[in-house]
Amino acid sequence: MGSMQTSVQGWHTAITPLAVLIVIVLQVLALKAGWSQELAPPQLNEEFTKQEKIYRSQGADVPSGYVTNRGLSDYAQLLPSGFCDALARLGNSDRWLDIGAGDGQAILDYYRAQYDAAAENCGRSGTRARAVAMSIEDRRTKKWQLEAAILGGDRIQYVSGKRLREYSREELGKFQIITDVYGGFSYTEDLSRFVNQVLSLLEVGGSFYTLVQNVGLENGKGKANSSYQTELVDSAGRDVNVCSWLKQTPCVQVGCESKSDWDSPTELINIRKLCSDGSVAHTNLLKYEAGNPPGRHFQLEP
Ligand SMILES: C[S@@+](CC[C@H](N)C(=O)[O-])C[C@H]1O[C@@H](n2cnc3c(N)ncnc32)[C@H](O)[C@@H]1O
DSSP states (O other): OHHHHHHHHHHHHHHHHHHHHHHHHHHHHHHHHTOOSSOOOHHHHHHHHHHHHHHHOOGGGSOTTOOOOOOHHHHHHHSOTTHHHHHHHOOTTOEEEEETOTTOHHHHHHHHTTTOTTSOOTTOOSSOOEEEEEESSOOOOHHHHHHHHHHOTTSEEEEESSOGGGSOHHHHOOEEEEEESSSHHHHOSOHHHHHHHHHHHEEEEEEEEEEEESBOOTTSOSOSSOOOSEEEEOTTSOBOOHHHHHHTOTTEEEEEEEETTSSSOEEEEEEEEOSTTOOOOOEEEEEEEOSSSOEEEEEEOO
């Protein structure tokens, strides 16, 4: 009995610190991944793992729909109409952040326009703002490395290895323009946190330009059936379009251009920050299916 007690106690003292350590490690992992305090259910975990594979894919393994080399002319076509003019108005010490920049081609094109008369007209002006390309995976090309070396200093920067939400405001600083072309806005599993982080990184008066495809449009046109890649419902389960959700936010002005005649209904979105205290209504993730972009269902908190 005595020896039994000793061995049970021994097991206890060995397991308790181990159990505590496991719990701590799991919590840290969950927080790193951005799940709101809870651990993701196994099915979600599977989808996140598949998604991670898409991000990390290289060469022939990159799925054909995962395009990472769109240039500035593509950005001009895909982003809301004021984007090119806003880019052209930036001064030498202003800053542009491209979230989900892939190869960073749009930023390279923007800088090339300085010395190449045939280059894209979007954003063309006498001065160039400083630009930061952000990507989860490092997709810098030789062209990027060369241009960064020629320009020197911090004219163009490439940050990778984590998601937008994992950066502190001090690490990134503030920006006059933030863009996102099939980047974090289309891929994140935590939409409200993503938008709030964007808002916190914008200067007052600055703008966020993005788009989201296969989504319920503000103008009510688009697909007859309501199964979209990105879906949003209110707390009672009723459909909400992304624009009307964003338009409830204080301190911002939201412009939406509904493209119901594109291959898939797409909303082009411009969010202008008017003052510092705006944050969007919280979204919870209901469903996530890996893809390019992934399928996501969100529910608004009451
Ligand atoms: C399909 S690529 C688009 C690249 C580029 N914008 C283009 O149009 O060619 C998606 C990019 O978004 C990035 N991305 C996805 N979610 C992100 C997040 N939460 N934070 C930062 N980058 C993200 C990926 O790492 C990748 O660079």
